[in-house]
Amino acid sequence: MIAAASTAVVAVAVVVGVTHTSGWPRVRQRFFSGTEIAAAWPAARHGMAVNLELFAACGLAAGALGLLVALLRTLAGPVFLPVRLLAAVYTDLFRGLPVILVVYLVGFGVPALRLRGFPSDPRVLGGAALVLTYTAYVAEVFRAGIESVHPSQVAAARSLGLSHAQTMRRVVLPQAVRRVAPALLNDAISLQKDSSLVSVLGVVDAVRAAQIATSAHFNYSPYVLAGLMFLAITVPLTRVTDHLAVRAARRRGDRRAGGGP
Amino acid sequence: MTTATDPPVLSVRGLVKLYGDAVVLRGVGFDVRAGQAVVLVGGSGSGKSTLLRCLNLLETVDDGEILLAGEEITDPRVNVDRVRRRIGVVFQSYNLFPHLTVLKNVMLAPVLVHRMPREAARERARALLDRIGLADKLDVYPDRLSGGQQQRLAIVRALATEPSLLLLDEITSALDPELAGEVLDLVGELKREGMPMVLATHEMAFARELADEVLVLDDGAVIERGAPERVFGDPRQARTRRLLAGARQTRGSGR
Numbered sequence: 001m002i003a004a005a006s007t008a009v010v011a012v013a014v015v016v017g018v019t020h021t022s023g024w025p026r027v028r029q030r031f032f033s034g035t036e037i038a039a040a041w042p043a044a045r046h047g048m049a050v051n052l053e054l055f056a057a058c059g060l061a062a063g064a065l066g067l068l069v070a071l072l073r074t075l076a077g078p079v080f081l082p083v084r085l086l087a088a089v090y091t092d093l094f095r096g097l098p099v100i101l102v103v104y105l106v107g108f109g110v111p112a113l114r115l116r117g118f119p120s121d122p123r124v125l126g127g128a129a130l131v132l133t134y135t136a137y138v139a140e141v142f143r144a145g146i147e148s149v150h151p152s153q154v155a156a157a158r159s160l161g162l163s164h165a166q167t168m169r170r171v172v173l174p175q176a177v178r179r180v181a182p183a184l185l186n187d188a189i190s191l192q193k194d195s196s197l198v199s200v201l202g203v204v205d206a207v208r209a210a211q212i213a214t215s216a217h218f219n220y221s222p223y224v225l226a227g228l229m230f231l232a233i234t235v236p237l238t239r240v241t242d243h244l245a246v247r248a249a250r251r252r253g254d255r256r257a258g259g260g261p
Numbered sequence: 262m263t264t265a266t267d268p269p270v271l272s273v274r275g276l277v278k279l280y281g282d283a284v285v286l287r288g289v290g291f292d293v294r295a296g297q298a299v300v301l302v303g304g305s306g307s308g309k310s311t312l313l314r315c316l317n318l319l320e321t322v323d324d325g326e327i328l329l330a331g332e333e334i335t336d337p338r339v340n341v342d343r344v345r346r347r348i349g350v351v352f353q354s355y356n357l358f359p360h361l362t363v364l365k366n367v368m369l370a371p372v373l374v375h376r377m378p379r380e381a382a383r384e385r386a387r388a389l390l391d392r393i394g395l396a397d398k399l400d401v402y403p404d405r406l407s408g409g410q411q412q413r414l415a416i417v418r419a420l421a422t423e424p425s426l427l428l429l430d431e432i433t434s435a436l437d438p439e440l441a442g443e444v445l446d447l448v449g450e451l452k453r454e455g456m457p458m459v460l461a462t463h464e465m466a467f468a469r470e471l472a473d474e475v476l477v478l479d480d481g482a483v484i485e486r487g488a489p490e491r492v493f494g495d496p497r498q499a500r501t502r503r504l505l506a507g508a509r510q511t512r513g514s515g516r
């Protein structure tokens with residue numbers, strides 16, 4: 001109650017304070033113009049549909065491929081050393097590069113090769129760059145989760161006769177995924193925001209649409225509109241993530257001798 | 262029917278295990294015959310756990326051989342998953358699956374590994390859980406059980422696949438004496454029903470009443486072996502006497 005009341009008071013004070021400064025009318029005109037926002041809305045909405053499409057497609061692909069890469073890194077024995085090594089190099093490489101660089105490389109580099117049969121649609125190429133990068137992020141998250149499951153769980157499963165694959169699927173992954181769900185959602189939020197990077201390839205996403213609208217009238221309100229559209233998606237995702245993290249912490253807190261040594 | 266000419270359930274010959282340069286097992290050998298219990302005693306670090314892990318092929322051995330019902334399982338061509346299906350293991354730290362309910366913990370291997378129909382597996386799991394008094398806890402998660410209940414659940418999980426041999430590694434050392442008692446009672450019952458087993462334990466009184474043969478391990482070597490009355494009643498090695506003097510002699514109460 002007190003918290004809500006004091007929050008409201010502070011919020012009102014900030015709003016009143018800001019709107020009474022001398023520069024406010026100009027700020028409002030440049031950034032919060034209702035007519036500009038309304039004019040930019042149709043294009044921005046189409047743009048956001050592109051962002052969401054990329055988010056969904058790349059998210060699913062990176063989730064599946066990231067899991068695959070993480071699993072490849074668990075294969076034991078000298079036979080699989082090259083596979084493990086390759087997976088490790090891949091994750092280190094793409095985790096270490098700025099996303100925008102990968103977008104440039106794939107988006108401009110691949111078409112420059114003029115390979116027959118390769119897609120040239122910038123949306124596909126931009127999406128591929130995002131998948132390459134986020135697969136590495138997701139693989140790392142899954143790997144941390146897999147490693148957080150105590151080796152005694154694997155020993156118990158293997159001694160019951162479960163194969164490596166059965167042990168992973170039925171014993172290790174269910175425990176690992178539960179632990180890394182918040183981290184995966186964090187990556188999902190980043191991916192949703194980074195989907196706007198494909199605009200550098202000329203794809204008209206929400207940000208690019210806002211940019212076009214902005215330069216037409218030298219008014220920045222379309223950017224504010226695009227920002228609000230991103231927030232409408234990322235803020236609820238953030239809340240879900242926090243909720244999951246709190247629940248995971250609570251679950252770990254009251255776990256007693258169930259699993260580990 | 263087993264006869265004197267049948268091969269032993271388990272036969273271990275000259276087992277050697279190295280970790281890097283350290284020799285952890287130095288030529289250990291013994292047999293487990295039908296219905297017999299071989300008990301391993303020895304100080305911490307003497308190699309008991311390593312030996313049990315080798316028997317289940319969780320470790321590769323560096324020399325010697327292990328035969329399960331006459332079949333050499335240390336042969337590199339052997340399918341380790343197939344071997345492990347025939348051996349039940351119970352660990353000191355229970356190692357139950359925390360994300361599965363009590364019932365699912367028991368059903369997992371029969372359904373997944375032994376392709377038992379789900380319904381049959383459920384019935385069998387239910388019967389086993391009923392036996393250890395957990396019939397009303399089928400749908401709870403293991404962390405809601407007492408330590409003694411968890412360890413008995415782990416034993417029952419190992420039994421669900423009808424193994425021909427049970428390996429038990431200090432299964433009561435994480436438990437209070439009264440909880441240890443209920444676990445040891447269950448092991449005693451299994452022994453009377455004829456389940457062959459190899460167990461490592463610090464519970465000397467229990468070892469004495471259960472064992473057909475006692476092996477005293479020290480630094481990876483068997484320094485003394487024989488019937489429990491002989492080894493416990495008239496230990497010949499100074500090291501064995503020291504070990505027995507330092508160990509808990511009373512059995513956990515539970516009956």
Ligand SMILES: Nc1ncnc2c1ncn2[C@@H]1O[C@H](COP(=O)(O)OP(=O)(O)O)[C@@H](O)[C@H]1O
Pocket residue numbers: 280285303304305306307308309310311312
């Ligand atoms: N994974 C391992 N790597 C290296 N040394 C090990 C490993 N596991 C056990 N050892 C060593 O092997 C010896 C025997 O250990 P262990 O079999 O656990 O003995 P016990 O169960 O009788 O206490 C100890 O000296 C221990 O330090």
Ligand SMILES: [Mg+2]
Pocket residue numbers: 309310311430431
């Ligand atoms: Mg041990």
